[in-house]
Amino acid sequence: MEQLSAPNQVATSYALIWRETIDRLEGAYSEQTLRSYRSDFASFDSWGVANNLCSLPASPGTLAAFIAAQAPELAANTPCRRLAGIRKVHRLFHLQNPAEDEEVLIATRRALRAKPSRPRQALGLTKELRDQLAAACGHDLAGLRDRAIIMVGYDTMCRRSELAALRVEDLTPLSDGSMLALIRRAKNDPFGDGRDGFVSAPAADALKAWLEAAKISEGWLFRRVNPG
Numbered sequence: 001m002e003q004l005s006a007p008n009q010v011a012t013s014y015a016l017i018w019r020e021t022i023d024r025l026e027g028a029y030s031e032q033t034l035r036s037y038r039s040d041f042a043s044f045d046s047w048g049v050a051n052n053l054c055s056l057p058a059s060p061g062t063l064a065a066f067i068a069a070q071a072p073e074l075a076a077n078t079p080c081r082r083l084a085g086i087r088k089v090h091r092l093f094h095l096q097n098p099a100e101d102e103e104v105l106i107a108t109r110r111a112l113r114a115k116p117s118r119p120r121q122a123l124g125l126t127k128e129l130r131d132q133l134a135a136a137c138g139h140d141l142a143g144l145r146d147r148a149i150i151m152v153g154y155d156t157m158c159r160r161s162e163l164a165a166l167r168v169e170d171l172t173p174l175s176d177g178s179m180l181a182l183i184r185r186a187k188n189d190p191f192g193d194g195r196d197g198f199v200s201a202p203a204a205d206a207l208k209a210w211l212e213a214a215k216i217s218e219g220w221l222f223r224r225v226n227p228g
Contacts, residue, residue, distance in 0.1 A: 018045070018056060021092045040085030043070075057090065060101030067104065071111035079111050130154045134206070141213055142225040148203075148210040149222055156181055156197030166221040168211070177201035 022037050029037075041055075044066055048055035053062045063086065067079045087099045098104060130150060137147040153163055162183055170182040179199040199207065207221075214223070 018089050018093075022089065024092070036081065037085040037088055040082040041089050043082060044086050056093070057095045058086065058098045060098045060103045063098045063101075064103045064107035067107040067111055071114060079108060083108065125154055127154075144206075144210040144213050145222060145225060148207045151203035151206045152181065152199055155199050155203045156183065158183060158197060163222060164220075168216060168218050168221055170221070171199075171207075172196075173204075177204055179204045179207070 018041060019038060022034060022041075025034060025037075044058070044063075045055045047053075047066055047069065048058070048062065051065075053065075055062070058066075063083075067083070070079055070082070083099050083104075087097055090097050090099075133150050134147045137143040137150070149163060152158070152166075156162075158166075162185075165184065166181060170184070172180040172182075174180065178201045181197040181199050183195050183197050211217070211221075214225075216223070
């Protein structure tokens with residue numbers, strides 16, 4: 001590790017504007033990705049300040065020390081995620097990427113091996129489980145909304161963020177009582193080409209019951225229910 005005996009003017013200027021540099025990525029990456037970049041590099045930068053070490057540009061020794069220091073406190077995959085943010089910021093400044101150095105790779109492997117963990121697979125939502133969840137929903141406004149979310153989510157296979165982004169204008173009623181829901185953007189559709197999600201007649205009935213009770217005729221499909 002190279003300790004900073006005197007502030008380097010160039011490094012200081014980088015440190016002052018790295019957040020603005022990440023802001024340049026808006027529109028090219030999802031908000032969640034940008035939040036991760038900001039949070040992860042901020043953690044590295046704060047650690048560097050606390051240890052009187054330069055975070056930008058960072059030496060391989062500094063980055064390896066950061067990984068080693070973080071590993072005991074974090075989940076096994078967190079150091080790897082933080083490396084992605086540190087790598088991206090260095091590339092944005094056209095700086096040499098310290099994450100590619102063998103010293104950093106060894107530190108990362110050591111951190112991963114110290115915390116072996118089996119990936120947890122989420123259980124799939126079966127029709128039987130969907131019906132149990134729907135039946136458990138109450139008949140008040142929140143219950144009607146939750147039942148509609150469960151039914152529509154099951155049919156369209158939408159993620160939470162995709163369900164939250166649905167609007168009344170995205171629905172197309174069909175003659176048999178079912179609907180098509182336009183999924184404008186998904187995690188596996190980064191350029192927003194969109195797709196049509198099929199909403200069965202039972203799910204469409206649950207959705208209509210929610211919309212009628214909530215008096216929603218336009219705009220966001222699923223909304224917060226305030227007490228009273």
